[in-house]
Amino acid sequence: MKRLLSVWFLALIFAPESAFAMHIADGILPAGWALFWWIVAAPFLWLGLARLKERVADGGNAKAFTGLVGSAIFIISCMPIPVPISGSTSHPCGTGIAAVLIGPRLTFVVASVALTLQAIFLAHGGFTTLGANFFSMGVMGGLVGYSVFNLGKRFGVSPVRSAFMAGMLSDWATYATTSLELSAALHGDGPFGTMFLAVLTAFVPTQLPLGIMEGFMSAAAFKFINERRPELFSFSSGKTVANEKAI
Amino acid sequence: MTKLFSDYYSVRDNFLTRLDARLKLLFALIVMGAIILSNNPALPWIFFFLSLWTMFLIGLPRRAIIGRLSGPLGFALVVFVLQSFLAGKTPLYNFQLFGFAFVVKSEGVRLGIVTASRMAGSVALFVLLAFVTPAHKLFAGLRSLGVPSLWVEISALMYRGVFVLLESFGEMYNAQKVRLGFSGKMRGMQTGGTLAGAVIIRAAEKSASTHEAMLARGYTGSMPYAPLPPLGKRDYLRYAGALIFLSALFFVLEIGS
Numbered sequence: 446m447k448r449l450l451s452v453w454f455l456a457l458i459f460a461p462e463s464a465f466a467m468h469i470a471d472g473i474l475p476a477g478w479a480l481f482w483w484i485v486a487a488p489f490l491w492l493g494l495a496r497l498k499e500r501v502a503d504g505g506n507a508k509a510f511t512g513l514v515g516s517a518i519f520i521i522s523c524m525p526i527p528v529p530i531s532g533s534t535s536h537p538c539g540t541g542i543a544a545v546l547i548g549p550r551l552t553f554v555v556a557s558v559a560l561t562l563q564a565i566f567l568a569h570g571g572f573t574t575l576g577a578n579f580f581s582m583g584v585m586g587g588l589v590g591y592s593v594f595n596l597g598k599r600f601g602v603s604p605v606r607s608a609f610m611a612g613m614l615s616d617w618a619t620y621a622t623t624s625l626e627l628s629a630a631l632h633g634d635g636p637f638g639t640m641f642l643a644v645l646t647a648f649v650p651t652q653l654p655l656g657i658m659e660g661f662m663s664a665a666a667f668k669f670i671n672e673r674r675p676e677l678f679s680f681s682s683g684k685t686v687a688n689e690k691a692i
Numbered sequence: 693m694t695k696l697f698s699d700y701y702s703v704r705d706n707f708l709t710r711l712d713a714r715l716k717l718l719f720a721l722i723v724m725g726a727i728i729l730s731n732n733p734a735l736p737w738i739f740f741f742l743s744l745w746t747m748f749l750i751g752l753p754r755r756a757i758i759g760r761l762s763g764p765l766g767f768a769l770v771v772f773v774l775q776s777f778l779a780g781k782t783p784l785y786n787f788q789l790f791g792f793a794f795v796v797k798s799e800g801v802r803l804g805i806v807t808a809s810r811m812a813g814s815v816a817l818f819v820l821l822a823f824v825t826p827a828h829k830l831f832a833g834l835r836s837l838g839v840p841s842l843w844v845e846i847s848a849l850m851y852r853g854v855f856v857l858l859e860s861f862g863e864m865y866n867a868q869k870v871r872l873g874f875s876g877k878m879r880g881m882q883t884g885g886t887l888a889g890a891v892i893i894r895a896a897e898k899s900a901s902t903h904e905a906m907l908a909r910g911y912t913g914s915m916p917y918a919p920l921p922p923l924g925k926r927d928y929l930r931y932a933g934a935l936i937f938l939s940a941l942f943f944v945l946e947i948g949s
Contacts, residue, residue, distance in 0.1 A: 471770060472736070472762045472810030476728045494842055501842075501913065508897065508901030513851030517859050517895035519850060546892065558847045562854075564824050565830065568734045568760040568815055572721070573728055631771065633779030633803045640778050647774075658881055662769060665885020666892065674893055 468560060468578045471571030476631040482640060483576030489584045493553030500551070510680065511547060515555035518543045521666075537659040540586030541594075541615035542666050544592060546606060547589040548681035556583025581622035590615030591681075604671065605664050612663025617657035620648045706750040712923060713829035714836050715931045720821045723938060727813045732945045733805050736813025743816035752823055760819045768811040775804035827851050832920055846916045849902075853895065860894050861887070873904045 500507035522539035539559075544552045560578050564570040571577050574639070590611040597607030623646040632640035670677055702709060707899035708716070727736045747757050780799025787794050825833075828848070835844045864887055868874065 451830070452708040470767060470811050471724060471814035472728060472768075473807060476725070479728060489933065490843075494840060497842060497846070506899055507821070509849065509899040509903040509906065512846050513853045513895040513899040513902065514892060515846065515850045516853030518887075519854055520857055520861050520891060524888075542888065548926075554843065554846060555850070556754045558843070558850050561847065562851060565818065566827070568819050568822075570766055571814065572818060573724055573814070575757070594693055613762070631775055631779065631803075632797055633775065634781055635779040635797070640774075643774060644751065645780055661878075662885040665882050666889035668888050669889030670892055673889075674896065677893070677896055 467554070468563065468570030468582070469574040469623065470568075471564075473571075473627065474574050474577060474630045476573075476613075477480035478626075479573040479576065482580055482626065486576040486580040486584065489553050490557055490579065493550045493557070496548070497554055507680075511551050511555065512549055514543070518555060519559045519562065529657060537612075537655070538582055538586050538616050538619050538661060540582055540619070541590030541612035541659065542608070542663040544587045544591035544615065545594045545611055545663075545667065546670075546678065546681060549587040549643050552587035552591070553579075553583050556587060562658075577626045578623075582619045585613060586615040586619040587624045590617040605668050608667035609660040609664035611660075612645075613656045613660030616659040617652065620652040621645070621657075624648055635664075701752055701823045704750075706824070708746065708750060708820075708824035709826075711920075711930070712927050713825050713833040715927055716821060716825055716834040717830065718837065719931065719934050719938075720817055722816055722935070722943035726942050727810050727817075727939060728880065730810065730942070730946055731806060733809035735941060735945045736809040736811075738815040738941065740809075740816045743813075743820040747820055747823065750824070756823075757819070761816060764811060764815040764935075768808040771811065774808060777802045779803050786871075787799070792872075828919050832917065834949040835917065836920060840915075841914065848915070853898070856898055857891055857895055860880065861891050864890055 472635055497507070497511060500511070518539040521542075522537055524536055526584065540556055541551055543555055557579050559576075560570050560575055560582065561572075564575060564578075593613040593614045594604075596605045597610055598604060602610070624641060628641035628644045630635060631644075723739060727739060730736060734818035744757070748754075776796050778802060780801075780803065782798045783795050784801060785796040785797040822830075831844050831848050831851075834847075835841055868883050868887060872879075874880040900936060
């Protein structure tokens with residue numbers, strides 16, 4: 446118990462820095478783990494590209510729509526949000542609202558590009574760790590966001606509340622997966638569970654409130670779009686929203 | 693963010709911006725591989741200081757360098773401390789702080805040093821690469837290395853789209869801010885969400901005009917790329933020299949020691 450408490454204490458000291466660990470930087474993962482996550486992530490990226498190819502073949506402006514909505518999600522994910530408990534700033538993932546808007550498979554593509562751009566131009570994340578970051582943010586974030594939104598709708602929860610849950614849970618899913626990836630690679634000879642607990646605890650002060658904030662943001666964004674351009678949400682179900690109205 | 697994220701520094705003329713993007717990218721990836729395979733912290737630190745020195749040599753502003761490196765280096769320190777306490781079994785040092793017992797372990801310290809060094813070396817190297825290679829050349833380099841052209845096309849669209857939308861985003865954000873849209877947590881979240889929604893709608897509108905503009909320019913479903921200039925003898929010689937330097941370093945520091 447004493448050991449666990451000291452781990453918790455140690456993790457809390459470094460909680461403000463955990464905001465930067467949202468994407469795993471190059472060098473943290475040993476070669477074996479980096480390769481492992483690339484192999485795990487690759488089929489999802491392939492699925493995403495196959496879906497994009499299908500949408501492009503259907504006609505319309507699917508490519509431009511995906512690219513520009515991806516840019517918007519990228520900008521949203523760079524918004525600094527002050528986190529009340531840790532006193533640091535962090536930023537939302539954006540994959541929850543992206544999955545609701547363009548579907549999970551196109552979210553895979555958009556997330557992979559966003560992570561690459563962040564790694565190259567902002568030194569946020571990494572190239573060798575791209576597989577791990579893509580799996581936690583793009584795949585887990587996208588799948589959880591999309592599933593929660595649709596499950597909510599199926600069980601009669603209002604779409605705005607479903608969007609809130611999608612945003613919040615996709616953010617938490619991303620961090621839980623990142624904690625797993627980090628602790629699996631970093632525990633060395635020490636127990637995996639203790640490292641997992643330390644990493645997860647370090648994330649909690651920033652990510653617990655951040656997830657809730659991302660939920661509120663996703664809900665507000667959903668409400669805003671739904672009131673003005675509800676047809677944009679039909680894109681995720683395979684419909685073409687291009688060339689009508691102002692688009 | 694615009695200045696840090698853009699090609700602001702990479703379009704300057706210096707000996708590194710003149711090098712072929714494919715070779716720079718390939719060499720950076722090979723060095724990165726060597727760094728994450730290394731168990732000797734010397735190799736990553738050599739590349740860290742070489743990259744840092746080169747950044748100063750080509751006249752990059754100190755503020756831009758610190759801006760990019762401070763975050764990852766801060767986290768490298770955190771990883772070092774966490775591993776020192778949590779990895780390994782052999783106690784090296786014990787102490788008490790606010791009633792909590794802490795044990796620093798020797799294997800953890802060693803692992804922490806290696807991990808932090810790898811982070812420092814690889815991050816500095818990639819920061820240097822981004823500072824000396826314009827985005828369109830990086831995308832062309834990725835294509836030539838076998839990355840699917842559809843992915844590269846979406847990347848180029850997204851990269852361009854960021855600058856198109858960033859201006860609208862900034863205007864909307866400032867307008868909301870001066871109207872006290874962020875004065876309070878709940879109001880701030882709602883305003884932030886509205887801003888996100890407005891940017892997404894603006895993106896959708898822009899996507900239509902972008903598509904129309906692409907069609908008007910003869911777009912038929914895939915973006916044509918100009919062929920990359922052929923590599924010259926000098927390029928190959930430079931590349932071979934860099935690889936020999938890296939192999940010698942790796943051999944001396946990793947295999948030889």
